[in-house]
Amino acid sequence: MRIWCRRVVAAALLAAMAWPASAATVIRDAEIESTIRAIADPIFKAARLDPASINVYILNDDKLNAFVAGGQNLFINTGLIMRTENPDQLAGVIAHETGHIAGGHLTRAQDAMASAGTSSIVGALLGAAAAVAGAPQLGTAIMAGGLTVAQRGFLAFSRAQEQTADQAAVNYLAALRMSPEGLLDFFRILDTQNLRISSEGNSYLRTHPLTSDRIAFMEDAVARSPYRDAKPDRSLMLEHQRAVAKLDGFLSNPAQVIARRSADSLPDRYARAVAYYRIPDLDKALALIDGLIEERPEDPYFHELKGQMLFENGRVAEAIAPYRRAVRFRPDSALLRFGLARALLEQGDARNVDEAAALLQEAVRIEPDNAGAWRFLGVAEGRRGREGPAALALAEQAVLLRNRKDADFYVHRAQQLIKPSDPSWYRLQDLSRAVEEIEPPPQRR
Template identity: 55%
Template sequence: MAVLALVLLLAALPLRAAQALVLLRDVEIETTIRELADPIFLAAGLDPSSIAIYIVNDNTLNAFVAGGQNLFLNSGLLIRTETPDQLAGVIAHEAGHIAGGHLSRARVAMEDAGTQAILGTLLGLAAAVAGAPQVGVAAMAGGLTVAQSGFLKFSRGQEQAADQAAVRYMGELGQSPEGLLQFFEILDSDDLHLSGRANPWLQTHPLTGSRINFLANQVAKSPYAGKAITGAAVERHARMRAKLDAFLSEPSDALRRWQDDPSVPGRYATSIALYRIPRLDDALIAIRALIAEHPDDPYFHELEGQMLYENGRIAEAAGPYREALALLPASGLLKLGLAKTLIGSDDPADLREARQQLVDTTVTEPDNAEAFRLLATAEGRLDNEGAAAIAMAEFSLLVRHYDDARRYAMRATQIIQPGDPDFLKLQDLQAAIDALPPGSRNPRRR
């Protein structure tokens, strides 16, 4: 599993009639964001487990909520936030929109066609995140006019309500709303230099002087004014910014920016830039130096594994992934990464280990289609034809290949008998297939 896995899909989201939406998966960055976001969601009376967070590979400063409890954060926003307080403020503001029911009201105001377009977008997004980007693209067809209708453009009243909610949430957490104010000031400054180009945040979240004045007044009277987030969260935020920059920028540009920075985030970014140039030997020296100093950091081990795996040194990559997983045993993405290093082995023991890691991944990430696809490969190589058919049927359901799902399920019923360990799993699978809408077929290829 790549540390930053890019998933391409065509999106019907604000500001562009058609745009390429690329989603990023990274266990370290996701963990960093979750550690900031979950306490905010709880303060907002929201269940953190019910809110999906997506990281969008887009260098513009934007964040938005869509389709219910789905929060999207652009990589450009994550990199531009200078402190964890600023990112927390943005998340608190978006949580205010969710808790305030603003999305439901926006949907009521939309035409049915627009509603169907955004729902189709999110269904396609789910398929693409699951590991089938071509299906995600297919699901977007015909939904490319939502941007022109101004969907998700909140009213000034809703923006003010979200600001007020953010102030309240931050106060409940013993924090000042100063981070959100600072982010608004960054937006306001950037808007003066856009030369006619629309700022995505400002298009969907109208920024007014009264909102900035409101936050400034709230900061002035906050009992937590001047109290910033400290400790490990600051380091994690700095590492997230450095990592995103090193992976998403031109490698030579990133190397020039970071190679003279002696901090841990700077050295981390340098190792990533070297590996992307590619200067693998230098990159391995750099990341192994960090591992020697921080042997309990799972993400440094993961990066070493990725470097080796993506350069064809697959057998060597298994060791670093095992080290990472030992330090972060609940991570489905790390289990998937280890399984990918093992699945090509001719050793049955490696295949059995890969199968177990993939089974565990499907439990923690039940919508991860790549895990089911690889699980089918492992089961097939171990001559478990029934289990392989079930895994392929699960994969097909996730990527909305419904005809294929029915075909693989039928194959499984011819192999798996009552009393077999996988019989109950097959029953659940058949129930899911039977619940499909009438006439559900594979999406047309485009």
């Protein structure tokens, strides 16, 4: 997996950074996002929240951290995901963060956020996440926003709010007949690390103070729970293992992954396939992924990874078939559709353009904030000779990226090409108003 570097660091973020910070990037991956949603969405529902209204972002940061910010936005570090041993531990953390959302703790923290400059940081995070939602890098790849996440000052909740969120998490898990032991296990992981709460210490402990009272509360909650002996769902356990293996393969040292994951289990072979691809040793990588496909011929993510391997090694024509299979088995995934569409466009065969455009039209319907998909839709429409829809799609991308100059240009271009009788005219009016809300770039002296 390459890291696609697209710098979208906001000046406001840089101005707000009065403390040491660590670089982080946003990851887009269809499989990992699906796994996290499979864990999180039932918890959101148990909290009487609409899952569709909550955005979940994965940050490529090895620190053990998760936080909610800027409204109903949940950020989870890869370091936390990779450190969890089963889906119940990850579910416990998500349930706790959901407790903060449902408890209105974010609303009460607005004044503190403003005084600490945290609102600027959140704005930059969300802007970067939008920018990389469909950058020119494929499904499993890291979409790097070049953003910087300031670790200190991010909604450090009070002890009372932490206790309330813990109680809420226990209630949500009980509603799902899940054991609260996963959250207790996570607390123990934090506690046994014996990390100092300082600028060098653990990010999660700085924003979520862990006290002996909280651990005692969770121990009592586990003892009282009628579901304390409940085991994680077996299929979800494998999904979690695969997500961790995939992150390991893409983010860890490839040679170490190959040595450490030498077993014949599916997750270990998956991690090795990614590691060999990164070395790169394409022959060994393809042999492993072909073996996994033979075992699970209808698995969309194995086909997607094979497509990515071939595409990024210049074998674009060969990549189309596995990408097509991935979409066939998971047609509701905008990222998989985007991957196939890009391969079709990159192949350069004019006969593929209509199919690519149709794939991208559906991708932006599913994910209307996918800036990269809008960009490639503009390219596809342009190749079809449809200049009005092309300008409209590129205007959508520019608005998502808060690029006032490009947005002005493409909206003006679309106004010249799209007639009031066209159904897309109404969307063009919405975009025209959206452009006015974008702050123009500062004038150079």
